[in-house]
Amino acid sequence: MSDVNRLNKRFAEIIASDHRHGGQPGIEERAAALADEALNLQNAGSATQRVRSSLYASGAAFRSSAMWAAIDGRRYDVAKAHMREAQALAEMSGDQAIKFRIWSHAGTMYRHMGRPADACAANDVARNLHLTRRDPLFASLGLARQGAIHGTAQNRTDTRRAFEQAQDAMLRADPADHRPVWLLAFYDQAELDSLALSAYLALGDYPTAEYHAHRCLSSLRPHMLRSRAITTTRLAHALLAQGAAEAATATAMKVPIDAATRHARVSRMLQEFGAALRATAPRSTTVQVWTEHTTTWRTAA
Template sequence: MGLRRTGRVAVDLLAANRKTLRPHYPAAGSARTDPATFGGMGANVILKGRMDELGLTQDELARQMNVALEALGGKPGDVSARTVRNLLDGSTRRPIGRTCAALEAVFGCPVSALGFGSPRTAAQAEDPVHRRTFLVAATGTAVAAATPTGRSRLGQSDVDRFHREYAELLRDNRLGGARPVGNKAVELAARIQSSLAAGGASDRVRRQMYQLASNVMCLAAFAAIDASAPQRARAHLDTALTLAGLARGSETMYRVWDHLMLTSSQRENHVEAAAGAEVMKRSSVARRDPLHASLGHMRYANALARLHQPVESLRALNFAERAFGRTRGEWPSAWISFYSRAEFDALSSYVWTALGEHERAESCLHRTLAAVPGDMVRDTALYTAHLSLSQARQGEVELACTTGRQAYAVLLSASVSQRTMNTLTRTRQVIEATGTKAPEVVNWIEESRRWT
């Protein structure tokens, strides 16, 4: 799937899922054909209500269902406004097959929660085993599958067990090692999804498992970002986005959007990066929590700086600073804890660098390196490399060489971060452009070529 199509799918699925955090689903086992469900004239008032919440017209819902079908199965969808009209007026009371899968993908919930009867009871209209196979193949997960007879049921202990493995990967990620961490994360996410497909679970446990699987795939995506492999990261995030929708958690979806923004930026698509940051800062979790609000504004400031909009970028940076000042040092998740004061200064340095204010960028990076924890080896190497680059851009070539050598020495103690190596390459290019013939600088240039 191409980048533009992938971005469109992501936007569509987020729009469809953004209000699922306070679900008002009918009670399990209620009569879906009851007049109270379909209204006096047979209309499906639950589906109509969900569409109204999300601002979806019949044409727009048909479009989103077709996009979802293409994302799920690789084949264009053929849903029309008439199909949607039949779903709304009660002509279709038990959607099956691709129509059912598309509805569940767009709204992020089973069709039974949209006022329809279960396709499993639709007079054998479709083999239930075939339906589960289609859903697993389409999404990588067993969406709302019934618990197979005789199979084990997932519980909180299973969630805790998988979470411990995830926590280990988070610790490994602080040291670096993009490829090993990424591979382990993909393997862990696959086992979580396999467990969901093989056993039943309560809604609470199932949502926790989907959330954990999404977070693990985000970790795999970040490892790919660190390896400067945005295409691979984007593929991981497509999976993470679907899982986040099934988890129905705003913070989980926020994390996916943060990483989508980073992949867009890495591909130099700063318009898309700015759009992703807009979603972040307007999300429900950002409205509730100033730390998430600050990060959204910071990502937006970085994108705008690269779009050569300095006034708007600095305004966003100011919003990020003010929101960060309202935090109480308490993080609602292990993931967002990376956004410390040291990280705030580091991300601010990127804004100043993009705006050509290299002295300010250097000042931010000095503060970052003075505060970053010693066990965050990958970040220390990366920020030291950026410090070297900012010094080189100010004409301090000898100092930049010394700092660059320090960055490489730190990097050697961890697995290689391609982002750090790319930063050192840019530093060398800036120094070479000065034309200096100082022996120590010439030696550093030759030495650094062997690194990168």
């Protein structure tokens, strides 16, 4: 178990790096290498069934982090390969929490790919695991991600219902319960509001999206740098869609250069913001300000 404990410490480091930097290839590569290291320990000698199950769970956890880094970096073909390996390791481990993480990530991947039916099916696998009946916090995350999927699918009523149920489940969760580090590191009220922001932005309900953006930003933990950049960018989109071009541009300009130039999801959303801004106010000084700002980004990168 000393090897397992050492790997768990490395896993916590991967999680922390992900929240700071997002889907960088370096994080994906480190996570994949640590997954291989966990599997190599299986062949290093005799071990109890408990140790073997823990090593498979560690391998699945690292592989699921590699999968998430690839999703976050929009490298979907690579993410699918990591997903298949993670799913196999999770089955051998028998660990319900890591199974939830992998299938929930799969749902998010398909949502980002614009495949809501597949996203819903994958997320349902996570939500139907018995630990969601045992722990309301897992149930809440499954429901919140389901709400984001419903938003992508333009199901307004189902979106609202899912987030109401997710909020209720979160309020019922006992903070004293033991939970895995990956869940405690990111899922809280801010993340629930972030998922709601994504859903209502997709639905075109911009005032509600803006409301959830402000709630998210007000409660985000300091280490969630990637989440703050994504939420700030989405808030800029919500403001622009309501006709507040100057406020939207000022908001978008708050995104750090590192995230704007190196994080695939943020970069794409900011490119889309610039295109929408130019279409909304093509000859305004606001467009000129944004153009000069993005030129500075490119120079700094």
